[in-house]
Each structure stands twice: as structure tokens, then as C-alpha cells.
Amino acid sequence: MTRTDADGALDEALALVSRTPDTGGAGGHRAAPWLRARETAARAGTSVPARTHRVPFADALGEVLTAPLEALSDLPSFDTSAMDGWAVAGPGPWRVRPGDGILAGDEQPAPLADGEAVRIATGARVPADTTAVIRSEHARASGGQLYSDRPVNTGQDIRPRGQECRSGDLLLPVGSLVTPAVLGLAAAAGYDELVTRPRPRVEILVLGDELLTEGRPHDGLIRDALSPMLGPWITRLGAEVIGTRRLGDDPAGAEALLEAVTSSTADVVVTTGGTASGPVDHVHPVLERAGAELLVDGVAVRPGHPMLLARIGDRDGARHVVGLPGNPLAAVSGLLTLAEPLLRALAGRRQRPRYTVPVEGDVPGHPYDTRLVPVLLTDEHAVPLRYNGPAMLRGVAGADALAVVPPHGARSGQELEILDLPWASGGCFT
Numbered sequence: 001m002t003r004t005d006a007d008g009a010l011d012e013a014l015a016l017v018s019r020t021p022d023t024g025g026a027g028g029h030r031a032a033p034w035l036r037a038r039e040t041a042a043r044a045g046t047s048v049p050a051r052t053h054r055v056p057f058a059d060a061l062g063e064v065l066t067a068p069l070e071a072l073s074d075l076p077s078f079d080t081s082a083m084d085g086w087a088v089a090g091p092g093p094w095r096v097r098p099g100d101g102i103l104a105g106d107e108q109p110a111p112l113a114d115g116e117a118v119r120i121a122t123g124a125r126v127p128a129d130t131t132a133v134i135r136s137e138h139a140r141a142s143g144g145q146l147y148s149d150r151p152v153n154t155g156q157d158i159r160p161r162g163q164e165c166r167s168g169d170l171l172l173p174v175g176s177l178v179t180p181a182v183l184g185l186a187a188a189a190g191y192d193e194l195v196t197r198p199r200p201r202v203e204i205l206v207l208g209d210e211l212l213t214e215g216r217p218h219d220g221l222i223r224d225a226l227s228p229m230l231g232p233w234i235t236r237l238g239a240e241v242i243g244t245r246r247l248g249d250d251p252a253g254a255e256a257l258l259e260a261v262t263s264s265t266a267d268v269v270v271t272t273g274g275t276a277s278g279p280v281d282h283v284h285p286v287l288e289r290a291g292a293e294l295l296v297d298g299v300a301v302r303p304g305h306p307m308l309l310a311r312i313g314d315r316d317g318a319r320h321v322v323g324l325p326g327n328p329l330a331a332v333s334g335l336l337t338l339a340e341p342l343l344r345a346l347a348g349r350r351q352r353p354r355y356t357v358p359v360e361g362d363v364p365g366h367p368y369d370t371r372l373v374p375v376l377l378t379d380e381h382a383v384p385l386r387y388n389g390p391a392m393l394r395g396v397a398g399a400d401a402l403a404v405v406p407p408h409g410a411r412s413g414q415e416l417e418i419l420d421l422p423w424a425s426g427g428c429f430t
């Protein structure tokens with residue numbers, strides 16, 4: 001890049017379309033501070049009453065429990081050998097019981113007599129009156145007698161019934177995220193199905209006449225970069241995407257948008273484009289016609305400042321609309337600022353813990369607004385990436401996270417809040 005190019009790209013990244021504080025791109029409405037916008041989105045989701053369903057394990061993965069996970073039996077449900085070796089009763093040496101010994105899954109074995117030993121496998125039921133299990137590598141059998149190489153402690157290598165839990169114990173509370181480990185625990189505790197909160201349903205509407213669905217850009221037309229990106233991204237945020245549709249900028253597109261925001265079966269309608277105040281920017285007028293309440297109308301963040309969040313209907317039957325700006329990195333900014341906290345809350349999930357990382361190198365800031373900048377994460381630093389202009393995906397496509405840069409920028413080494421990208425955090429089981 002020449003210096004002039006770099007300056008131009010930076011200006012665009014900062015999107016200095018408005019140099020006045022507190023005005024968003026959305027028709028001069030007051031822009032919400034970035035952090036407050038995220039909190040508003042989270043609160044909007046929390047205010048929607050939770051639904052609940054009973055589903056097989058595969059469908060429960062990634063949802064949260066709406067009923068406590070209580071043990072359906074003691075775990076372990078019988079006194080269990082923790083090692084391959086010998087079950088013994090009383091002090092040694094011991095008489096070896098003839099036969100093959102006891103394997104995992106066998107019926108309850110006959111009790112041991114005092115001074116008796118029987119071969120036993122890991123996971124097998126220990127006979128009544130067993131006082132200890134001796135590992136095979138610590139014992140010698142010879143002439144029908146068993147000898148231990150080392151002192152034997154009462155109870156050693158026996159997992160007593162109920163060691164992990166008693167039947168009825170609370171294993172996990174309501175609100176726990178169903179992870180693969182939770183599925184394992186639930187299976188061990190005797191469950192076949194789980195009672196969870198259904199993931200929020202999302203419909204995606206991509207607005208714009210200039211969008212091509214295949215081939216190379218030509219004649220002023222560009223490829224739709226958002227349809228391929230948003231569905232899988234929103235799925236990884238823990239939602240169920242019920243469809244992605246493209247709508248034109250003409251009156252028919254506006255009517256279809258009105259129909260969708262007023263009667264979609266989705267909990268959340270995500271739109272892209274049309275958030276600004278251009279001649280064919282339909283989102284605001286349509287939301288007004290739909291009687292929507294604008295919860296966030298512009299955010300003091302670059303890129304993405306015209307993003308919005310609206311609610312249609314009362315709390316019990318509320319549907320939310322997240323309006324993402326059309327510029328692709330601005331849309332990513334809206335996803336992380338509004339869609340993610342809203343969807344987490346609607347899914348009953350905790351908001352992600354906040355954390356900071358020192359940034360490598362100085363980062364220019366916007367005079368009034370927060371910036372979100374794609375970064376790579378090393379062991380020590382967040383390294384800002386180039387190609388972070390609002391219309392560019394080149395930076396974020398190679399990024400682990402976005403760094404939150406406060407107004408006026410950051411000095412090298414300054415701690416910046418980090419928003420992990422869903423695939424980098426690896427925290428999504430969808």
C-alpha cells in the first residue's frame with residue numbers, strides 16, 4: 001500500500017462520516033455507547049420467557065438445561081474394583097479362589113471368606129466382605145496362595161457405591177450448558193433425554209439489488225458476501241437458522257421485509273443492508289410501519305455504527321430484529337455487538353466472560369467511538385491485522401478475535417478487551 005492508500009484505508013476503517021459525538025448514521029439518532037448497546041441486547045433476550053422441551057442427547061447439545069440434572073442412581077451403583085488384580089478379605093497371605101475370576105458386567109459374585117482372594121478386573125463388582133483390591137503388579141500367586149509385595153490398606157482400590165453421587169443428588173443446576181462432557185455425565189447417571197431450552201430460531205434477510213449469488217463481480221454488481229457467512233456464523237452462536245432469503249431494494253422487497261418482521265416464525269429476524277438513510281434503505285421505515293420499538297438505533301462503534309435492534313410485540317410474544325449494516329465488516333461488528341448477546345440470552349446461556357490482552361503496537365482510534373479491529377492472538381499479544389476497513393473481510397478472515405479499541409486509540413502494550421470469534425474460542429457445540 002502507498003502512504004495515501006494506507007491513509008485512505010484508515011480513514012475508512014475509522015468511518016469518519018460523522019465527526020460529531022453522539023450521532024449515529026441512523027438519521028441523526030443518538031448512538032448508544034458500544035458497551036451499553038451490548039448490555040441492552042443481552043437484557044432484551046433475558047426478558048423473553050424461556051420455552052422448554054425434552055429432547056434426545058444429540059438435539060440437547062449446545063442448549064441449556066431447564067430442569068436440574070439429578071442422579072437417577074448411585075454412582076458407582078455398586079462397589080467397584082478400580083484396578084485389575086485381586087480382591088482380598090482380611091490380612092494375607094490369602095487362599096486363591098479357583099476359577100476365572102470376576103469380570104466387569106458379571107453377576108454379583110459370592111462373598112469372600114476371611115483369608116480368601118479372587119482375581120478381579122477393573123470395573124467388576126467386588127464380592128461382599130472384600131477388604132481391599134491388590135493390583136496385579138503388586139501381588140504374586142504361588143501354590144494356591146497369594147502374597148502382596150507391599151502393605152495393604154483397608155479399602156484400597158475399591159470405588160465404593162455412591163462415591164461420586166447418591167441417587168437424587170444435584171449433578172448440574174438449571175442453566176448449565178449441555179456440552180459433550182454433560183452428555184457423558186447424563187448417560188452415566190441413567191438419562192436418555194434431557195429437558196432443555198430450545199435454541200432461538202433465526203431468519204436471515206439479505207437486502208440489496210446489487211448482489212450476485214455466483215461468479216465474479218461485474219458491471220457494478222458484487223457478490224453477496226453475507227449469505228454464505230451469516231448462516232454458519234449464527235449457527236455457531238447457538239441459534240437455529242431457519243432460512244436465508246434475499247430481498248430486493250424495490251417496494252416488493254420492502255413489503256416482503258414488512259411481512260417477515262411482523263409474521264416470521266423466527267424469534268429473531270436478522271437483516272443486512274438498508275440500515276442507513278439512503279434512498280432505498282428500507283429498514284427504518286419498515287420497522288416504523290410494523291410498530292417496532294427501537295431498543296438500539298445506532299451504536300458508537302466503527303465499523304458498524306448504523307446497526308440497530310428492535311422489538312416487535314409484547315414480551316411474551318416478542319420477536320427481535322437485528323439490523324446489520326451492509327458493509328461486510330460492519331455486519332460482523334453488528335453480529336458481535338448485538339446478535340451475539342441477544343442470542344446467548346435467548347438461549348439461556350451466560351454472557352461470555354470478558355478478558356483483555358495487551359496489544360502489539362499502537363492502534364489509532366476514532367475520536368468519539370469504539371473501534372473493533374481484527375487481531376491474531378499470540379501467547380502474549382493481540383496483533384492487529386490490516387485490511388480492516390468496513391467493506392473488507394480480508395482481515396477478519398485471518399483473525400482469531402476482534403479487539404475493542406477505545407476512543408482515541410491504544411498505546412502498544414495497553415490491555416484491550418478481546419471478542420473471540422466463535423471458531424477460535426471453540427466453545428460452540430452446534
Ligand SMILES: Nc1nc2c(c(=O)[nH]1)N[C@H]1C(S)=C(S)[C@@H](COP(=O)(O)OP(=O)(O)OC[C@H]3O[C@@H](n4cnc5c(N)ncnc54)[C@H](O)[C@@H]3O)O[C@H]1N2
Nearest residue numbers: 017025208223224225226273274275276281325326327330
Ligand atoms: N450519508 C451517509 N451514508 C452512509 C453512512 C452515513 O452515516 N451517512 N454510513 C455508512 C456506513 S458506516 C455504512 S456501514 C453503510 C450502511 O449501509 P446500509 O446498512 O444501508 O447498507 P447498504 O447501503 O445496503 O450497503 C452498504 C455497502 O455494503 C454493500 N453490501 C450490502 N450487502 C452486501 C452483501 N450481502 N454482501 C456484500 N456487500 C454488501 C453494499 O453494496 C454497499 O457497498 O452506509 C454508509 N453510508
Ligand code: MOO
Nearest residue numbers: 015304305330390
Ligand atoms: O463504517 Mo460503517 O461504520 O461500515 O458501519
